[in-house]
Amino acid sequence: MSMKQVTVAVEGHQYPIFIGSPLLTTASFKDFISSNQVLIISNPTVAAHYLAPLQSALDEFDCEVFLMDDGESYKSLTTFNLIMERLISLGMRRNATIVALGGGVVGDIAGFSAACYQRGVPFIQVPTTLLAMVDSSVGGKTAVNHPLAKNMIGAFYQPQAVIADLACLKTLPQREFNAGMAEVVKYGLIDDFSLFEKIEQNLPHLQPDNSALMAEIVERCCEIKAKVVALDEKETGVRAHLNLGHTFGHAIEKIGDYSRWLHGEAVAIGTLMAMALAEQNNLIDPEYYHRVKTVFACLGLPTSIPDSISSERLIEVMRHDKKNLSEHIRVVVPTGPGVVKVTDEFSVAELCAAIDSGRVTL
Ligand SMILES: NC(=O)c1ccc[n+]([C@@H]2O[C@H](COP(=O)([O-])OP(=O)(O)OC[C@H]3O[C@@H](n4cnc5c(N)ncnc54)[C@H](O)[C@@H]3O)[C@@H](O)[C@H]2O)c1
Incomplete structure (x- = not known):
């Protein structure tokens, strides 16, 4: 053992x-x-x-x-x-x-x-x-x-x-495994860019039966979550970083009636929306956005929502998220490799632009 x-x-x-x-x-x-x-x-x-x-x-x-x-x-x-x-x-x-x-x-x-x-x-x-x-x-x-x-x-x-x-x-069904990988990628993006790089370099080996690699990955994710929870158990501060991709993601899940997309799939799409928001507002390089998009695609995760879901509709659902403390929509955005911030500084027009840019296929 x-x-x-x-x-x-x-x-x-x-x-x-x-x-x-x-x-x-x-x-x-x-x-x-x-x-x-x-x-x-x-x-x-x-x-x-x-x-x-x-x-x-x-x-x-x-x-x-x-x-x-x-x-x-x-x-x-x-x-x-x-x-x-x-x-x-x-x-x-x-x-x-x-x-x-x-x-x-x-x-x-x-x-x-x-x-x-x-x-x-x-x-x-x-x-x-x-x-x-x-x-x-x-x-x-x-x-x-x-x-x-x-x-x-x-x-x-x-x-x-x-x-x-x-x-x-x-x-575990492969689709469920892939959805879990979206949360794994999230840890790399919020706290440990070397974890993201490890995922990027090991994409063909990230398989449910590769227990040695999965042990390292799961351990690193748990270490990050344990660190964040120790600092902020009740989510009054840094624990909110764990919600990267989740404000968009929860709205996507809801619009899909919690059946069209798995939680992790919605988080993958939402993470790319948050990254597009950061990229369009010069917080991160376009290359970073594209690297993450490629990783999600290689992991068999969706990277965009269909045209039938308008950005305005998604924003309306995001407004009702219980984590929105104010009139403005609060999102977690990357500010660099492995670093994020929580902000409500973006206008609805900026949020819509980020959602719509995610529709461009790889
Ligand atoms: N408490 C938290 O901090 C937190 C964080 C993220 C998500 N969540 C919640 O987690 C839930 C989603 O969890 P999930 O993604 O594990 O989904 P899930 O619990 O629905 O499991 C997914 C499917 O896999 C099956 N399954 C589970 N283990 C299996 C295995 N080893 N082999 C074969 N089948 C297996 C389940 O029966 C189910 O059909 C949501 O309700 C979400 O709100 C909670």
Whole structure:
């Protein structure tokens, strides 16, 4: 077994992220479980591959399972309520542990359930998608969706540990893997340009079964996220840098009814819009924009939205993003390789120009 470890430290709490393979069956879960009561939350797609090995790793505990339906639309208050019913009817106590086995959907709702049940029970993240390994399982943001808006009901609630078994990536659909790579690229653009260069140089080798390379990549992303979260757990400052491409991206996802584009795909398009904005306003070189566009294209990610979606319509949806604190639209833009800033200095006309320039095909 090879394993890397990254530590996340926030005020009053510190926890490890273990990255390696195989981990599901070998990680020492018991170090992070404080009573014999455990509820695993997963979905049938993930459970078909990984529930049995996880259950055998946890066989010394009294382990129950809640399987939610698979899909973003089930990250809902209805599913949350079913989880609460299960926890209560099982007589789960305050020191019971919830284990989230799955991607960001399972992780977000399991984490929110852990935050709420009896005002907070311990939980462990076992992320099984690339996006969950590098992003959603780390940093303590948990949420469910409301019919009127995504991720609107949630809590900052940190896990006891994150156990990322890279072997799980091998069963992930290629499109989901590619979408996770969009978030990986993001880390390179916001904090560590050498990570971006590593991706650029290793494009043919970035495969789900290349566990050695993926371990290095996932570790670096988790280090960056851990650093940012340690500085700003509640997103009053630098944590906003993680939203590069997300103001545009969330609007793209919404216009696509959360089904046309995966989150990472929308983030890739949104990142290019943010880069076009920076390039058109002389914050970065055109060459930087084109390098990133080429990398996204090589990773099988979309780089533009169809002409049928006007820039005005996208802007209108962006105005309603919960992260827009003011009248102006707040975006993260690159200011150089591996450096970004948060700004609301751009006019609607400048934002529209950036959105429209993204329509030019490679
Ligand atoms: N909390 C945060 O900080 C944060 C950050 C980013 C995204 N998110 C949230 O994460 C969610 C998206 O997460 P996601 O991209 O992981 O999607 P997801 O959880 O929907 O997983 C994608 C698909 O892959 C399947 N799957 C998962 N692991 C698999 C595996 N190993 N093998 C085969 N299939 C597998 C799932 O069942 C699902 O069908 C969104 O709800 C988003 O809001 C949260």
